[in-house]
Amino acid sequence: xxxxxxxxxxxxxxxxxxxxxxxxxxxxxxxxxxxxxxxxxxxxxxxxxxxxxxxxxxxxxxxxxxxxxxxxxxxxxxxxxxxxxxxxxxxxxxxxxxxxxxxxxxxxxxxxxxxxxxxxxxxxxxxxxxxxxxxxxxxxxxxxxxxxxxxxxxxxxxxxxxxxxxxxxxxxxxxxxxxxxxxxxxxxxxxxxxxxxxxxxxxxxxxxxxxxxxxxxxxxxxxxxxxxxxxxxxxxxxxxxxxxxxxxxxxxxxxxxxxxxxxxxxxxxxxxxxxxxxxxxxxxxxxxxx
Numbered sequence: 505x506x507x508x509x510x511x512x513x514x515x516x517x518x519x520x521x522x523x524x525x526x527x528x529x530x531x532x533x534x535x536x537x538x539x540x541x542x543x544x545x546x547x548x549x550x551x552x553x554x555x556x557x558x559x560x561x562x563x564x565x566x567x568x569x570x571x572x573x574x575x576x577x578x579x580x581x582x583x584x585x586x587x588x589x590x591x592x593x594x595x596x597x598x599x600x601x602x603x604x605x606x607x608x609x610x611x612x613x614x615x616x617x618x619x620x621x622x623x624x625x626x627x628x629x630x631x632x633x634x635x636x637x638x639x640x641x642x643x644x645x646x647x648x649x650x651x652x653x654x655x656x657x658x659x660x661x662x663x664x665x666x667x668x669x670x671x672x673x674x675x676x677x678x679x680x681x682x683x684x685x686x687x688x689x690x691x692x693x694x695x696x697x698x699x700x701x702x703x704x705x706x707x708x709x710x711x712x713x714x715x716x717x718x719x720x721x722x723x724x725x726x727x728x729x730x731x732x733x734x735x736x737x738x739x740x741x742x743x744x745x746x747x748x749x750x751x752x753x754x755x756x757x758x759x760x761x762x763x764x765x766x767x768x769x770x771x772x773x774x775x776x777x778x779x780x781x782x783x784x785x786x787x788x789x790x791x792x793x794x
Contacts, residue, residue, distance in 0.1 A: 511546060517567065518547040518772060521560055522575035525551040527712045527737045529786045530573055533765055536785040537777035545570075545773065552578070561585040565607045571772030572602040573765070576708065579642025586611045595678060596649050598642030601768040612771065615646035618764025619734065626755055628702070628730055632656050636696050638688070638719050639706035640667035643734055645674070647704060652679040659696050663688045690721060697724040705733040710741040718742040727751030736761045739790060758783060 518538075520530045534547035552560045557578060564572055574582055579598040583589060586602065590612040593599045599611035623630060631654045637644055640662040648658050652675050660683065662668035668685035675683040686692045697703065697720065709719040715738050725731065731747035736757035747754045762783045769777045 512544060514544055516545045516570045518545055518571040518573075519550055519569055520547075520573035520575060521550045521552045522578060523551050523554065525549050525575070528575065529737060529761060529789065530765060532785050532789045533762060533782035534769060534777075537766075537769055537782055540778050540781055541773075541775050543773060543775065554581075557581060558585060561609070564602070564604060564609065568604065568607075570604055571768065572604070573768060574600050574602065576641065580645075583611060585609075592616065596642075596645045597674065598645045600642060600646070600764065601771065603772055612768070613642075613646050614764040614767040614771075615643050615760070616650035618762075618767060619643070619647045619760040620650050621763045622755060622759035623732065625759065628732075628753070628755065630654050630702065633701040634699055635659070636661065636700035636703045637706065638662075638704065638709075640664070640671045640685075641706060644704075644706040645671055647706065647734075648675055648683075649678065652681055652683075655681065657682040657684075659684045659686060659700070661686050661688045661692060661696065688719075690724075693720055694724045697726065697729070700729060702730040702732060705731075705735065705741075705743055708735065710743055711735045712737045716742060718746060720746070722746040722750065725750040725752055729753070730755070733757055734760050736786075737790065739787070758786060762786070 528549050531547050531549050538545045579600055586609045588610040593613040596613050599613050600615050601612045603610050630651055633655050635655050635658045637660045660668040660672050665687045672683040672685040705719050707719055710717050725747055729752045731752045732755045733741050733743045734757035735741050739756055744754050762779050766777050766779050
């Protein structure tokens with residue numbers, strides 16, 4: 505059994521890779537879980553330059569890093585370097601967690617269950633609802649494909665229309681539900697917010713340090729909306745603040761972060777982490793009193 509805060513030659517390494525990575529709360533919550541369970545692990549964060557992704561994967565094998573979280577912009581790009589992809593992650597077309605079994609790398613997507621569980625835990629129903637999804641990256645793919653069996657319609661709005669079209673086509677292919685892709689601009693947002701029941705922001709707009717930005721102008725919001733922003737740093741983004749002021753029901757990204765992290769943690773270590781502790785450590789780190 506490991507002594508608190510000790511690192512030994514036997515200590516196993518977990519990590520997150522991405523770019524940017526400075527905002528990540530994953531080391532805070534995972535190291536808290538590790539200490540709580542007295543495991544001989546450590547969790548680190550690595551900033552990877554986009555043209556070095558293949559070398560990073562070789563490094564994962566060479567240094568025998570046991571478990572890896574993957575964040576922007578690598579959730580889709582990294583898949584071609586792995587040995588196996590979980591069936592749901594294949595359908596999603598993006599991964600956010602990797603397990604290293606003696607050099608054999610398996611990719612999985614824990615965003616899907618983590619994000620949907622966060623909604624359900626707050627009592628928000630998605631069955632038959634119209635979803636306005638901002639973004640078309642890995643998290644957007646995970647959430648939309650996981651929700652698609654139960655919702656009425658998904659409209660995907662993205663700066664790069666081609667990516668939105670690709671995701672919309674994937675949803676229609678697997679689930680046959682009504683899905684549309686549109687260019688991100690104020691006029692489209694104003695029109696689609698009127699029709700939506702739930703807005704989900706999966707873009708990094710509003711993420712630290714750009715805390716004064718929001719993907720949706722406040723005048724587009726109305727009190728009948730549920731607004732879900734998966735950005736977790738800051739805990740209350742400008743979008744969430746604006747939505748609260750308009751009388752919307754809101755959900756920030758912290759619970760999704762903790763839920764998806766706990767699923768990955770258990771996959772890597774075969775130990776169930778204390779999610780309440782993980783969440784409280786992030787809140788404590790950010791200096792938020794709740």
